[in-house]
Amino acid sequence: MLLKLLKYDFRAMWKQFSLIWGAALVLALVNRFTLFRDIGYDIISNSSLLTLAFMGVVIAMIVLSVSFVADRFSKGLLGSEGYLMHTLPVWPWQLVASKLICGVVTWMISGAVAFVSPFLMAPMDWSILMEFGFWRDIMRGLTQRPDTLLLLFEFCLMVVAVMLQFIASIYLALSIGHLLPRYRRLGSVASFIGLYILLVNLYSRVFSAHVVRALLDVTTSNVYGSLLTAIATLLIPAALFLAAVCWILNHKLNLE
Amino acid sequence: MDWKLEDDRPIWTQLTEQLKRRIIAGVYPPGSKLPPVRELAAEAGVNPNTMQRALAQLEQDGLARADRTAGRLVTQDAEALEAVRTAQARVIVQRYLNEMAELGYSREEAGLLPQKEETI
C-alpha cells in the first residue's frame, strides 16, 4: 500500500517540479553559451539578464520545495484532499511516510539541480569526463583512501537527517495547528517556532560543555562515530515528532 | 403505464396493485417473463427490497411464480387472472357508484348513465 501511495505522491510531485527543474537546467546551459563569451564586452547584456533569470529560478525552486512539502501535507492530509486520502484503506503512518519520502526526494533532487547547474554553466571542458585518465585518477585516489567514500556517505546521511528533522518539524507544526478550532495557520507557524526553540534548548542542555568535550574526545579518535552521533541526535527528535504526527492523525483528525 | 405512488400507504402494496394492473392490461402477458427485480425497481424509482416484497405478494396471490431458470413468470392460470380482473373492476365500480351518490344519482340512474354516454 505504501508503494501505491508513493506512486500517487510522486506523480503529483512530478507534475509540479518537472517544469522548474527543467527550466533551471536549461537556463544553466543557455548561460554557459552566452555568459562567458560576452565577458568583457558588454556588461549589461542579455547574458546578465539570463544569469538573473537563472538565479530567480533557483530561488523559486528552493521556495517551491519548502512550500511543496508543507502544502502536500496540509492540503493533502488536513485539507479537502484529505477526504480522499483518509478514506483509503491505509494506516495514517503510511500516509505520512509516503509524503515524507516524497518530500525528502524532492529536496534532494532540487538540491542536486541547484548543485549541478553552476557546473553546467561553467565553461568546463566536458570531454575530460570521457577520458580514461580522469577516471583512473579518481579511482586511484579512492582506493588509496577508501574511508573518504564512507565519510562522504555519512555526510549524505547527515544531510538527509537534517531534511528529515526539518520536514518532521513542519508536519508536527501543521498537525498541532490542525488541533485548534480556529486560527490554524497562525497556530502552525507559532508551533513551528515553538518546536525550534524547544529543539535548540534541548540540544544546548543535553550537549553541555561536558558532553561536548566527551564527544570531542571520541571525535578525535573516530570521525565516523561522531558523524553517526550527529545523525542520531538529529533523527531521534525527528522520529518523536513523526510519532506525534501519526498519533494526532489517528486520534484527533478533524476534517470539518 | 407510469408508476404512480401515493403518500398515505405503504409503497409495496401500491406496487403489487400496479403490477396486477399491468398484468391484466397485457403489459406482461400470461406466461411471459417478468423483468428482474432490479430493473423493475429502477423503472419505478423504488428500493429493490420494496419491489421484491411486492413481487412476493404477487406470487402469494397466485399471479406469478418463480422459475429456477427463467426467473419470474406471469401465471397462465386464466381463472386467477380473471379473478383479479373482476376484483379490480369491482373496485372501480364501487368508486364510481360512491362518487355518483355524492352527486345525487341513485344506483339505477348511475347504472344507466354509462350506456347513454355510449350512444351520444
Added chain:
Amino acid sequence: MSDYLIQCRGLYKSYGLRPALRGVDLAVGPGRIVGLLGPNGSGKTTLIKLLCGLIQPTTGTLAVDGSAIGPYTKSMVSYLPDRMYFASWMKAVDLFDLFRDFYADFEYEKAIDMCRSLGVEPRDRLKAMSKGTKEKVQLVLVMARSARLYLLDEPIAGVDPAARDFILRTILTNYNEEGTVLISTHLISDVEKVLDEAIFLKEGKIMLHETVDNIREKEGKSVDALFREIFRAEPMEGGGF
C-alpha cells in the same frame, strides 16, 4: 462478520464546545437502503464522517462490520463526501487508476461505462470540468465499487429535480445488493421511495428509526409528511432550490 453492518453506542461528538452528536445508539443491518434524515446541523454529516474515519468520536464506540474504524473498514466503505476532494491536476481516469490501486472492489470498466452513460469524458482534465460534471465523476467513483457500505452525504442537494431522479436511479441500478446504502438528505420526498428505513436526526440525537413501510402503515402518512410534522418548529434551510 457481524449481524449488523453499522453499530454505534453512546456516540458523542463535539466540535470545541458545540455538540454535534449527543449520544447516538444505532444498529443497521446489511442489504438496506437507509435514509439519514434531518435538517441542516442535525448531525448527519458528522455521523457519516465518523463512520468513514474522517473525524474521531469524543466519546462512545462505533464499528463497521464489527470492527473499529481502520484500514479494514475503509476498504469496504464507499464514501461520497459533501464536497470536492480532487487534486486539480488529475483527470478522471487518473482517479480511476488510483481507486483501482487501492480498492479491490473498484470496477474500472464499469466506471468508464458509467461515465459514458452520464455524458462525462473520462480523459478530460478535472480542472476544466463544470461543478456538475465533477459531481458526476465523484458519483461514478463511489458507485463503481461493489462496497459493503455506501455512505452518501447529501448526494442530491444542490441539483435540479431531473438530475435528482437521475442520481437516485444511478444509485439504485449500481449499488451492490448485499451492501447497505446510507443516504443523508433533507430532501425527503425525493428519496422516500428508495428507502427501506428512515432515521430521523434532531439536534444530534436519533428521534426515530423505523422502516418506511411501518411509518406509512402506522402513521398513515408519508415519511416526508411525518418529518415535516416533527421538525415543524424549526425553520427548514433548503439546499439549492
